[in-house]
Amino acid sequence: FERAPDDSGLLVGLKTTGCNRQCRRGLPPEVQGHFQVNHTVTLSTIRESNHHFGVKYMGTKQLSPTEAFPVLVGDMDNSGSLNAQVIHQLGPGLRSKMAIQTQQSKFVKWQVDGEYWGSDFTVDVTLGNPDVLMGSGILVAHYLQSITPCLALGSELVYHRRPGEEGTVMSVAGKYTLNNWLATVTDQLQVDVEFEASTRMQDTNVSFGYQLDLPKANLLFKGSVDSNWIVGATLEKQLLLLPLTLALGAFLNHRKNKLRSGFGLTIG
Secondary structure (H helix, E strand, C coil): CCEEECCCEEEEECCCCCEEEECCCCCCCHHHCCEEEEEEECCCCCCCCCEEEEEEEEEEEEEHHHHHEEEEEEEEEEECCCEEEEEEECCCEEEEEEEEEEEECCCCCCCEEEEEEEECCCEEEEEEEEECCCCCCEEEEEEEEEECCCCEEEEEEEEEEECCEEEEEEEEEEEEEEEHHHEEECCCCCEEEEEECCCCEEEEEEEEEEEEEEEEEEEEEEEEECCEEEEEEEEEECCCCCCCEEEEEEEEEECCCCEEEEEEEEEC
């Protein structure tokens, strides 16, 4: 059971592909505060069932109660494919990340990111799949400048090169934020609206999501509907006296007349 949350934490997208069972087990006491280990078993009729083993390490450089660096995250499935990331805070406002992806015994992707936050601007540079011998790679640079508390403007530069081909793409972007797009109706109910528009794809989408929390019943319900008539909902129930959480979900595309549903059980 997989769910794609948006930045606000409410549900604007939902994907159910089978049944996942996650369980976490502790490590020796001296490393319990830094290591996390998890197993994920996926059973599905849509795609191949698999097993993933994941490890997460959080370093001793504590910047806040919820942030510590460096962070190492790795995930390997039963076929030997690996996804790994290393994230480190190099200094005030400066963060770096390196990601590696393999498909069994072959390297598929590796990239290096650097991001800097100023008082009113953000700069991000990404180098993807660089190959010095072949003379290929991708370079992406972002710059975002805050104009007002609600408005930010920026640009993006994409440069790619490979044998016999080279090109550059320049684009501009803007971000306008309204504080009242996420509303707390009551202590238990929250609603939000998301608007997406692309002139290149000539597509516009509006999503409405809500979250209902019933702590006395140990229930959490999330739902969404968008302008493409895609409806999704999840229900999470914490089982009393047991360290278990049961999740039920469904995803319905009215235009394509497709329905996907699933359930999950989280231990721990």
